[in-house]
Amino acid sequence: ATLSAAAAALSYAATEQLELARLSRQWVAAVTLQARLALARATAASFRATLELTEQRYRLGSQGVSASDVLIARQNLESARVDIPDLEGQLRNQLLLIDEQLARLPGTTAREFTGIAGTPTATMAVGYPAALMAQRPDVAAAALRYRAALEDIGAARANLYPALSLTGALTFQGERPGDFTWDNYLSSLTQSITGPLFQGGRLRAQVRLERAEAEELAAHFARATLAALTDVEIALTERDARLTQQTLAQAAVQTATQSNRVVSTRYRQGLSSLLAVLETQRSLNSAQLNL
Numbered sequence: 614a615t616l617s618a619a620a621a622a623l624s625y626a627a628t629e630q631l632e633l634a635r636l637s638r639q640w641v642a643a644v645t646l647q648a649r650l651a652l653a654r655a656t657a658a659s660f661r662a663t664l665e666l667t668e669q670r671y672r673l674g675s676q677g678v679s680a681s682d683v684l685i686a687r688q689n690l691e692s693a694r695v696d697i698p699d700l701e702g703q704l705r706n707q708l709l710l711i712d713e714q715l716a717r718l719p720g721t722t723a724r725e726f727t728g729i730a731g732t733p734t735a736t737m738a739v740g741y742p743a744a745l746m747a748q749r750p751d752v753a754a755a756a757l758r759y760r761a762a763l764e765d766i767g768a769a770r771a772n773l774y775p776a777l778s779l780t781g782a783l784t785f786q787g788e789r790p791g792d793f794t795w796d797n798y799l800s801s802l803t804q805s806i807t808g809p810l811f812q813g814g815r816l817r818a819q820v821r822l823e824r825a826e827a828e829e830l831a832a833h834f835a836r837a838t839l840a841a842l843t844d845v846e847i848a849l850t851e852r853d854a855r856l857t858q859q860t861l862a863q864a865a866v867q868t869a870t871q872s873n874r875v876v877s878t879r880y881r882q883g884l885s886s887l888l889a890v891l892e893t894q895r896s897l898n899s900a901q902l903n904l
Contacts, residue, residue: 762827869897
């Protein structure tokens with residue numbers, strides 16, 4: 614019973630962890646949407662600055678700037694602004710899902726949401742997969758259920774042997790002292806000795822049933838262990854891939870930012886074309902999206 618109670622407590626903890634994992638995924642999705650929205654707004658602002666510069670150069674009669682350049686710059690700005698309302702709607706919906714899971718009134722999370730600034734960051738030491746697996750309550754609960762089943766087998770096997778208990782009292786009641794006889798006393802004492810009758814078939818069937826349940830729980834424990842190992846291996850692989858991708862993306866953003874800065878400066882000086890500026894802006898936007 615103690616092991617079963619501990620297993621139930623661990624199962625409850627596993628359910629809590631699943632809910633926390635779901636909430637974490639929703640929070641990360643909201644943070645990602647907020648970052649994409651901020652990037653879309655920054656991209657639109659960049660295209661707006663390019664349009665203003667192009668219009669200014671066109672009004673001043675700069676060589677190499679035509680009315681078509683102004684139209685191209687305006688078209689890029691309008692294209693960049695198209696995604697902003699959709700991202701705003703997705704972010705609102707994601708925050709409402711968080712409200713639902715936290716049993717809040719709609720709009721509560723949106724008023725408190727701070728995005729990336731409110732997301733705690735920590736460096737977690739990653740050990741061997743088996744060490745991480747031991748922290749999973751579902752695996753520990755499966756192990757405890759199996760141990761409890763083994764104890765039930767022992768209890769069922771113990772029931773195969775009769776247990777006798779002496780509950781008679783060394784007293785005899787009668788109307789007269791002469792009523793006492795050894796036959797009457799032994800008869801009373803025999804009626805006071807109780808013990809289970811041998812029910813070999815039923816008890817052996819109970820042992821087989823307990824063994825079958827233990828085998829089922831052992832298989833469940835094995836499946837839970839293998840699933841936990843697989844989850845940990847996948848998580849570690851994804852973590853390594855994300856770190857590598859982040860390093861490459863940061864290098865790409867740095868290069869694209871420098872290229873856009875150089876080309877934009879040359880465009881203000883009349884040494885570069887509008888198409889080159891727009892191309893570097895699109896490259897920078899693509900690199901930032903991958904970050």
